[in-house]
Structure formats: C-alpha cells, structure tokens
Amino acid sequence: xxxxxxxxxxxxxxxxxxxxxxxxxxxxxxxxxxxxxxxxxxxxxxxxxxxxxxxxxxxxxxxxxxxxxxxxxxxxxxxxxxxxxxxxxxxxxxxxxxxxxxxxxxxxxxxxxxxxxxxxxxxxxxxxxxxxxxxxxxxxxxxxxxxxxxxxxxxxxxxxxxxxxxxxxxxxxxxxxxxxxxxxxxxxxxxxxxxxxxxxxxxxxxxxxxxxxxxxxxxxxxxxxxxxxxxxxxxxxxxxxxxxxxxxxxxxxxxxxxxxxxxxxxxxxxxxx
Numbered sequence: 001x002x003x004x005x006x007x008x009x010x011x012x013x014x015x016x017x018x019x020x021x022x023x024x025x026x027x028x029x030x031x032x033x034x035x036x037x038x039x040x041x042x043x044x045x046x047x048x049x050x051x052x053x054x055x056x057x058x059x060x061x062x063x064x065x066x067x068x069x070x071x072x073x074x075x076x077x078x079x080x081x082x083x084x085x086x087x088x089x090x091x092x093x094x095x096x097x098x099x100x101x102x103x104x105x106x107x108x109x110x111x112x113x114x115x116x117x118x119x120x121x122x123x124x125x126x127x128x129x130x131x132x133x134x135x136x137x138x139x140x141x142x143x144x145x146x147x148x149x150x151x152x153x154x155x156x157x158x159x160x161x162x163x164x165x166x167x168x169x170x171x172x173x174x175x176x177x178x179x180x181x182x183x184x185x186x187x188x189x190x191x192x193x194x195x196x197x198x199x200x201x202x203x204x205x206x207x208x209x210x211x212x213x214x215x216x217x218x219x220x221x222x223x224x225x226x227x228x229x230x231x232x233x234x235x236x237x238x239x240x241x242x243x244x245x246x247x248x249x250x251x252x253x254x255x256x257x258x259x260x261x262x263x264x265x266x267x268x269x270x271x272x273x
Contacts, residue, residue, distance in 0.1 A: 026147030038139035148182020164271030
C-alpha cells in the first residue's frame, strides 16, 4: 500500500468515526505508543489498586499486553460537557450493564460500528479493546496525545482545543500501518495559573511524587511529577461509598449511581463554553 493510499484510508477512518458518533478522532502508531510515557513508566511503577484497576491472575496491574498483529490505534473521543454529567455516572441496576457508564456505552457502540465497517468495507482486522489495562486495554491518554487530539494538562488529564479536559476516550487497534495524525503543537497550560490543581479537594497535586531521575523521563504524571494517584483514588473511593440509589421517573427501575469528582475538569478554562 502506497503512502498516499495509507493517508487516504486514515483520513477516511477519522471521518467515518465522527460520522458514527465520535466528537474527535485520530490515529497513532502502535510502535510509537510502546515508547510513550505511561507505557514506559508502568514497568517501574509500584503496584496500585483502585476502582480503575482489576485483579487478573498472572498479570501485573498496569502492564499492557499488545494484541499480535496490531499496528495502528484509532482513538475516539466523546465530549463530556458539564451540562451532561450523567455520561460519566457509574451505574449499577436492573436495566443497565453492570459496571459501566452511559458515555462509555456510547463510545463502545461507536467502536463496534466502526469495526464492522472496517472489516466489511476495508477487510481490516480490528482489535476492540476493553477499558481496563488488566483486561487488555492500553493507556488512552497517551494514545490520544500521539494521535493529535491534544496534550496532557497540569491536571494529568487530556486537554483538547475543542473541549478542554471534558471528554471521554476509547481505543481500537487495527492490523495495518497508517500515518499518525499527531501529535500537535498545543499547550494551553504553559502560561496558566493551574487553577485545576487548586480545585482538587484532596490536594492530589500538593507534592512531588515522581522524578525524571527515578523514571528516566521528562514527561511525568501531572507534567511535573506532582500527581498523587493514591490521593485521587481516595476521592474516587469516597465517591463510590457515597453512591446514590435512584429511580427512573417512568418506571420502578432502581439504579445505584456513583458520581465521580470532576473539579479539576470544571475549573479548567480551556474549551469551556
């Protein structure tokens, strides 16, 4: 396949992803992702357990296992504005799929439709990845940066020109090499007053946790190594403990809903309408 053919297919895939429901989409190379900060640091990080990790026998938490034959990553994003908080509510109930969010369901539907189109129309093999690393996922924020969606902000979250830190991600790998659509020169945090860090209710950005000397990298969590996963996790645990029992207006269906903290997202002025 020629370079121009690869570029055309990449552009076609991005356009199709948006047609099927993605607000943003991009492409990154798997070989580049293997060298990205999170994928490198995960080999050196101490074991960590919170609601975003899973215990899988025979696997160390946080370590990526790449599917054989995967060559490129398709990254899609769904905008998550403040007026639609329910997109990220963790829902358990009679009608909902256990352990999921409405936003993630929408992303999964988009990926499934895109994979069906790629396999049928382009005879491209697709690897639809789960969310959790331990179940076969990869580090999505790194992939989004390398696919040109945005940058990692001072709040340790992906920040895009269109939506700031207010979006949710999903990844699919494919078996052909395609040109990357990123990264991009975008850095709104360079001259920011880091209001996101001040907004954190548990002071997760209050001290240095990671250093370049220890990990051999310049790109560190929270950009400067001050992001504390245990403190952020404590807030997530509190949010989970405080989940609410709700009932839909038009039925007797009862659901438990966890509303996770988003203070560092809401305080960011980038992409705010």
